[in-house]
Amino acid sequence: MTPMIDIVFQLLIFFLVTAQMAEQTRAKMELPKERGEDTTEVEQAGLTVNILADGSIVVNDQTVSLEELDTLVDEAIRSVGGADRLKPLVRADRACDAARLNEVFNRLAARGLSAIRLATERGR
Amino acid sequence: MRFNRRGGADRKPELNLASMIDATFLLLAFFIFTTGQGQNESKLSPNLRVEQGSEAKDDLEPQVLEVLRVDSKVVFRLGSSDMESREQLVQALEALPHEKGLFVRVYGGVEVASAATAIQSARDAGFEIVTYVPAK
Numbered sequence: 001m002t003p004m005i006d007i008v009f010q011l012l013i014f015f016l017v018t019a020q021m022a023e024q025t026r027a028k029m030e031l032p033k034e035r036g037e038d039t040t041e042v043e044q045a046g047l048t049v050n051i052l053a054d055g056s057i058v059v060n061d062q063t064v065s066l067e068e069l070d071t072l073v074d075e076a077i078r079s080v081g082g083a084d085r086l087k088p089l090v091r092a093d094r095a096c097d098a099a100r101l102n103e104v105f106n107r108l109a110a111r112g113l114s115a116i117r118l119a120t121e122r123g124r
Numbered sequence: 125m126r127f128n129r130r131g132g133a134d135r136k137p138e139l140n141l142a143s144m145i146d147a148t149f150l151l152l153a154f155f156i157f158t159t160g161q162g163q164n165e166s167k168l169s170p171n172l173r174v175e176q177g178s179e180a181k182d183d184l185e186p187q188v189l190e191v192l193r194v195d196s197k198v199v200f201r202l203g204s205s206d207m208e209s210r211e212q213l214v215q216a217l218e219a220l221p222h223e224k225g226l227f228v229r230v231y232g233g234v235e236v237a238s239a240a241t242a243i244q245s246a247r248d249a250g251f252e253i254v255t256y257v258p259a260k
Contacts, residue, residue: 001140008147015154032240036170037247051236089171092236098191099232101239102258109176109258116256117171120240 029053029093033123046085047076049108051092055100066107073111083112091119172243174228174256187220188257189213191242192231198238200245210245217249225253232259 029052049069050058057064059072077083088108092101108116190201200207202220207213217226226246230239239256246254 001143005143005147008144012147012150015151019154019158032237034170034172034240034244036172036244094235094237094240096236097232098230098234098236098239101236102230102232105176105256105258114176115173116176117173118240118243119171120244122170 029091030095031091031119031121032094034120035122036120046080047073047088049088049090049104051090051096051100051104053093053095055096057100057104066103069104069107070111073108073113077111077113084114086113087115087117088113089117089119172240172247172254174243174254175225176256186227187224188227188229189217189242189246190229190231190259191234191238192259193233198234200242210241213242213245214249217246217251220249222250222252225255226251227255227257229257229259 029050048059052058057066057069059069064072073088076088077086080086090101090104090108092104105116188202192199192201194206197208200213202213202216205216207216220226228239228242228246230242243254243256
């Protein structure tokens with residue numbers, strides 16, 4: 001029994017450590033402090049694009065280039081069955097240069113996405 | 125695996141699973157917790173919804189709010205008037221006709237926070253349709 005308990009504890013420690021590492025690599029960002037729209041329903045975005053303060057783009061915990069973003073957007077559009085059904089959410093750090101936000105918006109518009117949501121956090 | 129053989133050869137070996145079950149439940153709780161954290165990122169609320177487009181093809185005389193940096197200060201430009209505060213901006217936007225909607229053009233060199241302020245101000249001023257026009 002003792003070796004089995006040892007292994008189980010090893011696994012436990014492994015998961016705790018990897019979770020800690022994931023926490024450290026997770027995009028640390030401060031969203032614009034705005035009230036946002038008065039929406040009561042909580043919907044899923046379908047595609048969430050994070051733009052960090054340094055301008056790097058993170059999707060699904062992976063740093064991606066603009067070209068890779070195109071591919072991910074196409075996949076998301078296919079999975080929901082059309083560009084009009086996708087509600088992309090852009091989470092941009094409030095200190096990020098808007099030029100980067102413009103690049104991302106242009107890319108999303110080029111894939112046929114007409115309505116985009118800019119994430120905010122309550123604080124004002 | 126070691127089994128308890130005390131008590132003679134005729135006694136059946138015992139396997140105490142309590143520790144393993146404890147650890148398994150801990151792992152289960154861990155995964156439930158981390159999975160829940162992951163889903164929260166893609167929730168849409170709160171957010172500011174903007175349309176994507178170009179004012180040139182959508183409207184011949186569009187109402188354009190420009191957000192740009194002038195002399196190291198962020199300025200909200202509406203027509204010929206420049207504003208620096210949110211209150212001034214909302215007041216100016218309230219005076220505009222709302223049925224045409226508003227185009228927000230944000231230039232590079234401005235933080236995303238200022239872009240969000242412009243969109244939020246348009247919403248606060250009563251604009252239903254706010255179109256984001258990335259500046260070239």
